[in-house]
Amino acid sequence: MHDGHGFSTRAIHAGQEPDPLTGAVVPPIYATSTYKQDGVGGLRGGYEYSRSGNPTRTALETCLAAIEGGTRAFAFASGLAAEDAILRALLSPGDHVVIPDDAYGGTFRLFDKVAVRWGLRYTAAPITDLSALTACMSEGTKMVWVETPTNPLLNIADIEQIADIAHRHGAILVVDNTFASPYLQQPLALGADVVVHSTTKYIGGHSDVVGGAAIVRDDEIADAIAFHHNAMGAVAGPFDAFLTLRGVKTLGVRMDRHCDNAERVAEFLAGHPKIAEVRYPGLAEHPGHDVAGKQMKRYGGMISFRHKDGEQAAVDVCARTEVFTLGESLGGVESLIEHPGRMTHASVAGSALEVPADLVRLSVGIEDADDLLADLRQALG
Template identity: 85%
Template sequence: MHEAHGFSTRAIHAGQEPDPLTGAVVPPIYATSTYKQDGVGGLRGGYEYSRSGNPTRTALETCLASIEGGARGFAFASGLAAEDTVLRALLKPGDHVIIPNDAYGGTFRLFDKVAARWGLRYTAAPITDLDAVAQSLDQGTRMIWVETPTNPLLNIADIAELAALAHQNDAILVVDNTFASPYLQQPLALGADVVVHSTTKYLGGHSDVVGGAVVVDDEVLAEPIAFHHNSMGAVAGPFDAWLTLRGIKTLAARMDRHCDNAEAIAEFLAGHDAVAEVRYPGLSTHPGHDVAGKQMKRYGGMISFRHKHGEEAAVEMCSRTEVFTLGESLGGVESLIEHPGRMTHASVAGSALEVPSDLVRLSVGIEDPGDLLADLRQALGS
């Protein structure tokens, strides 16, 4: 699929040419662990064992690279498996990484409880403050790791500025693009070296598959990632790859609807008496609004807000919604509500990354916007 084609065309067709034998327009699920060889070392299409390569996974990886504007894509069993492989492939014990001081709880746990035992050092810094990030650099810094927007506070990192800072200091920039999706944001085009995703979220889009992805545009980085992808083995299975491909086909259409609904809800919450603060990059009051407008196509489907009446009121509100489902994860067609402090970000409790106890996070789905607004209105008690 030619890179000159538009986003949706590539999302539907890249890596997914009709089957040459049957003409099937959807890639088959190659549910096989091994492949017949035409003599010793005579591989058909390069396939020998499905940990090393599977045609369904290849289709997904080709599509991932295309929609992120990269040269190589890698599909993993989960987003955290993707993150762990990036760390093992590109760093060594003793290296230093700067991470967001409001990182996703699972990412923080990976650095703090897993990678630190391997000898990796990290510093948590406010990624919205370039000077603070620069002051966190040391002689061993080899990577700056950012989410933008961040989870769950929706802070915005300036990807181009952080990429320049990283490269000036012999480090690479990794961007977790899960919240934005490739449709809304293209980190590689802004100077990032590595993009990671939880494909469980917007890429899969239907809350029915767990997966992760890494995309790079540099073969020097791709080679160690490919080696560790195979050697560590946390690869996407063929059915998971097929489900994720199915989701990607409608990514652009879904993201526009997610954004439409989120914009309406953010405006409603910003005017509600029970809401102390709304964290949504699309609001002009958001401190990262201008940067988001520069590097994002639209502002996404995630909203966080602080309940004016405190933690218990926030928790109670989460239990009162009827259209919004109380649950972890995000990015599916259905709207979800959660209390990060007790749910997705419980792993950062007591740390410097602890989130406000009165915070509520919404993953705004694609239902009728009137129903979503009515549900929040009754749950907030007005």
């Protein structure tokens, strides 16, 4: 019904028709584990047990498919639960995957410490160097996995070109779209086969719920993920689905404000004498600026920077902010600051994916920009 409508119209209405019985405009929380059957196998609306399906979760999944331009979506208990189900649904022992050489630490840990134990092989490749990425492809490569922008280095992958490379080699492309959000980037339209999100981040948007999602267009891929979604059971509960759906409604307006604020913060940091490098795709000097401009609506709310005075100075900045809260995660309305090397990316320490020790990551929130700039100014000293 909402196919021809704009993004925010779909975000507010898809899967969320007023309740036919009461006229309630918000889908209710169906806090039930099971459903009455009208005779053996006589299911009302197809619901039999809430691991297999729950109307609140269905509303969220319908909405997520609509805003990502997919046909089917699956809501999980966390982003990593979604990633795990994608790997198990679409790969077999012995298969090879190409992953980013600057992947999110949790994604790397899932491949390196979990998937490898049941026979998966992976190679970490630079997603910005297409010839190097192509060189990592082999006959056994069944999947290419990218984030764009990457976490925490904010590198940009050319989704269209990487989809072409993956498909030429008979592999599928999975894109982690968490940093951009569906509002700023639509990987399925650019050739990706699966989009994955930590809905904890921008989609939920309020730092009050943990969740994940996988969105697809292809029926065969959808059926495989659907089977594992139910068989493994890491599903989003109705309360979490309700909160996530509540967040989705304001995704467009929030992302606009995140981007407005991040652009001002990035400009400020780029001119600061204590900053060695600012990584933000919206800056003209960012190596991925042109590709990001081609495939993203705007450049997002995430910024990383390197401190000229090294690791301890970077850690000290994180301790001194007052408006920016020191904490992990990202994508909420409040601004967060963290030291990836000791916090979100500690799991890649000592590996090829280790992040620079002098790196600080900002999740720029939707507070007043002047307050954010003043806070960073005092924290940098």
